[in-house]
Amino acid sequence: MFEKVLIANRGEIALRVVRTLREMGIRSVAVYSDADRAALHVRKADEAAYLGPAPSRESYLNIPRILDAARLHKVDAIHPGYGFLSENAEFARACADAGFVFIGPPASAIAAMGSKTAARRIARDGGAPVVPGTEEGLGASPEGRDAASEFAQSVGFPVMLKAVAGGGGKGMRRVDRPADLAAHFDAASSEALRAFGDGRVYVEKLVENARHIEIQILGDRHGNMVHLGERECSVQRRHQKVIEESPSPLMASMPALRQRMGEAAVLAARAAGYYNAGTVEFLADNDGNFYFLEMNTRLQVEHPVTELVTGLDLVRLQLEIADGARLPFTQDQIALRGAAIECRIYAEDPANNFMPSPGRITQLAEPSGPGVRLDSGIYSGWNVPLDYDPMLAKLIVWAGTREHAIERMQRALGEYHIGGIRTNIPLFDAILRDPAFRAGDLYTGYLDELLKQPGLLGLPPAPELAAVAAAAVAAYVKPAAAHAEQPASSPLLTGGRWLRGGRGDLLR
Amino acid sequence: MKPVIRIDGETVSPVSHNTLVEVEPGVYSILAGGASHEVRIEATRVDAGQVTVAKRRFDYQVDDPRQWKRSGDAAGGQGRAAILAPMPGKVVRILVAVGDEVEAGRGIVVVEAMKMQNELKSPRAGRVAAIHAGENDSVVAGAVLAIIDPAPDG
Numbered sequence: 130m131f132e133k134v135l136i137a138n139r140g141e142i143a144l145r146v147v148r149t150l151r152e153m154g155i156r157s158v159a160v161y162s163d164a165d166r167a168a169l170h171v172r173k174a175d176e177a178a179y180l181g182p183a184p185s186r187e188s189y190l191n192i193p194r195i196l197d198a199a200r201l202h203k204v205d206a207i208h209p210g211y212g213f214l215s216e217n218a219e220f221a222r223a224c225a226d227a228g229f230v231f232i233g234p235p236a237s238a239i240a241a242m243g244s245k246t247a248a249r250r251i252a253r254d255g256g257a258p259v260v261p262g263t264e265e266g267l268g269a270s271p272e273g274r275d276a277a278s279e280f281a282q283s284v285g286f287p288v289m290l291k292a293v294a295g296g297g298g299k300g301m302r303r304v305d306r307p308a309d310l311a312a313h314f315d316a317a318s319s320e321a322l323r324a325f326g327d328g329r330v331y332v333e334k335l336v337e338n339a340r341h342i343e344i345q346i347l348g349d350r351h352g353n354m355v356h357l358g359e360r361e362c363s364v365q366r367r368h369q370k371v372i373e374e375s376p377s378p379l380m381a382s383m384p385a386l387r388q389r390m391g392e393a394a395v396l397a398a399r400a401a402g403y404y405n406a407g408t409v410e411f412l413a414d415n416d417g418n419f420y421f422l423e424m425n426t427r428l429q430v431e432h433p434v435t436e437l438v439t440g441l442d443l444v445r446l447q448l449e450i451a452d453g454a455r456l457p458f459t460q461d462q463i464a465l466r467g468a469a470i471e472c473r474i475y476a477e478d479p480a481n482n483f484m485p486s487p488g489r490i491t492q493l494a495e496p497s498g499p500g501v502r503l504d505s506g507i508y509s510g511w512n513v514p515l516d517y518d519p520m521l522a523k524l525i526v527w528a529g530t531r532e533h534a535i536e537r538m539q540r541a542l543g544e545y546h547i548g549g550i551r552t553n554i555p556l557f558d559a560i561l562r563d564p565a566f567r568a569g570d571l572y573t574g575y576l577d578e579l580l581k582q583p584g585l586l587g588l589p590p591a592p593e594l595a596a597v598a599a600a601a602v603a604a605y606v607k608p609a610a611a612h613a614e615q616p617a618s619s620p621l622l623t624g625g626r627w628l629r630g631g632r633g634d635l636l637r
Numbered sequence: 638m639k640p641v642i643r644i645d646g647e648t649v650s651p652v653s654h655n656t657l658v659e660v661e662p663g664v665y666s667i668l669a670g671g672a673s674h675e676v677r678i679e680a681t682r683v684d685a686g687q688v689t690v691a692k693r694r695f696d697y698q699v700d701d702p703r704q705w706k707r708s709g710d711a712a713g714g715q716g717r718a719a720i721l722a723p724m725p726g727k728v729v730r731i732l733v734a735v736g737d738e739v740e741a742g743r744g745i746v747v748v749e750a751m752k753m754q755n756e757l758k759s760p761r762a763g764r765v766a767a768i769h770a771g772e773n774d775s776v777v778a779g780a781v782l783a784i785i786d787p788a789p790d791g
């Protein structure tokens with residue numbers, strides 16, 4: 130097994146990998162940019178290497194600098210996390226060429242699945258159903274627009290435009306009417322060009338009211354491959370996942386569907402020559418029809434829900450597979466137990482059009498107790514940088530049933546307080562009490578519809594709580610009076626309050 | 638004289654409590670009528686901020702009668718409106734030109750931070766009087782990006 134591994138990532142996922150490495154007795158090497166010197170993943174790793182300035186292309190996306198760090202720290206292998214270079218075939222190849230094991234799939238499979246049109250062909254030829262769509266990517270030219278229009282007319286509106294090099298919702302547009310096609314086509318193409326350096330777009334028939342259900346697969350380098358059940362990720366905003374869960378509520382009424390989707394996912398992954406952990410994404414309807422969307426050739430943000438229902442550590446398995454081990458189980462030995470839900474905690478304000486909210490975390494109270502897992506990259510006093518994705522943490526719960534898991538998540542969210550910045554925690558409260566969510570009645574447009582409800586984030590008026598709040602405010606602004614009621618041991622707290630007041634004055 | 642405490646704009650008398658302890662800086666444990674409450678205060682100014690209790694977040698404001706306070710607030714009146722950068726970031730696009738007539742809610746500037754683009758909208762109908770930012774400019778939180786003069790009829 131490896132002696133030392135570098136994690137080419139930051140934040141909660143870097144820390145999550147550090148934790149498994151420590152459990153396995155492997156030394157961990159974090160990397161950081163100027164914005165992340167004090168980040169939690171740097172504090173918790175065994176070693177750390179400086180990459181460069183805050184912009185990603187000069188640090189976390191800079192292949193030569195990451196390889197220099199790997200050489201300097203004499204590591205055996207590199208874990209890419211998710212995002213950044215995790216689905217960059219050139220990086221996987223460069224790691225191998227420099228003598229480091231890339232903890233992930235072969236570069237050829239990353240490249241094959243990186244082109245979304247090529248991935249659709251591979252999946253279809255492997256026997257997985259795909260949504261009707263254009264064979265090839267189309268450029269922002271008159272011919273490209275004409276071909277898009279011709280295809281859309283033939284399958285009927287609405288259609289989806291998607292970037293060939295796509296990911297993360299970039300370059301994606303829904304088109305409802307022929308008249309809107311040209312403008313959306315140009316917008317999607319220019320967004321794709323900016324995000325990926327490739328402006329080609331393809332057209333898919335839009336499957337209305339579909340669920341987003343994905344299958345976790347795991348394969349070794351000896352030809353063994355299994356699936357680890359599904360995750361339902363239909364609760365999305367701007368094509369970005371907000372809540373994920375396993376099992377999908379759909380499986381309760383369709384017991385055979387998991388096996389059918391699992392087999393289709395394994396077929397698609399095998400056709401690409403895949404090994405290590407990966408995810409095959411599908412659209413599924415309530416009649417049990419499903420269609421291949423794309424394959425994510427990395428560990429995903431939402432992998433913990435699969436870990437909780439299977440009892441496996443996917444990062445440990447990734448390391449063992451990369452080291453040449455065989456899968457330690459067969460498909461028959463995989464059992465799913467209970468229900469897990471994940472909420473992605475973002476630094477954004479749901480009451481103000483989801484405006485990003487970077488800044489200093491002044492207070493932090495984290496949930497704990499039965500069935501609660503928190504994968505977090507923050508601490509009290511940490512300054513959330515504005516240079517990266519606004520995800521702060523993932524709160525994941527497990528319970529015996531979905532109903533209990535929802536109740537447990539509500540309890541855990543009630544214990545969670547992040548002060549100094551705004552977060553989307555109030556949004557989760559609203560979703561978890563929504564009857565449609567509780568009934569498992571989900572589709573990818575679910576959250577956009579819910580957000581149209583006026584007063585969604587509001588709670589019933591509570592004058593008695595306002596009076597309790599006022600009592601705390603009175604104590605806060607009157608140090609002497611509060612001091613008189615406090616135990617004798619707290620002069621430091623009182624001092625802290627005076628300091629805070631002074632600081633507030635200066636900052637005003 | 639006691640300061641007047643306003644919670645979400647309303648004057649509120651503090652609950653009468655048995656004991657109140659500051660358990661962490663800005664965090665209060667209050668026992669009142671047999672109930673246990675945990676209350677968190679985040680001051681944004683010396684006399685104002687947010688207070689959170691039982692998942693509810695209130696704005697608070699303390700009016701100390703010993704201090705002279707301005708009663709009105711220019712932002713809520715009929716005067717000029719400033720479009721301010723709500724966070725540090727980069728100006729991606731300017732959607733209007735000086736002299737343009739704009740409706741309330743019209744997008745004025747797009748600012749990007751944390752990989753997210755945000756369109757800042759005009760709070761009222763009027764005319765764009767000035768634009769103080771260019772595309773690709775980096776801006777600090779609170780920077781004035783544009784000024785909107787009120788529409789002549791109101």
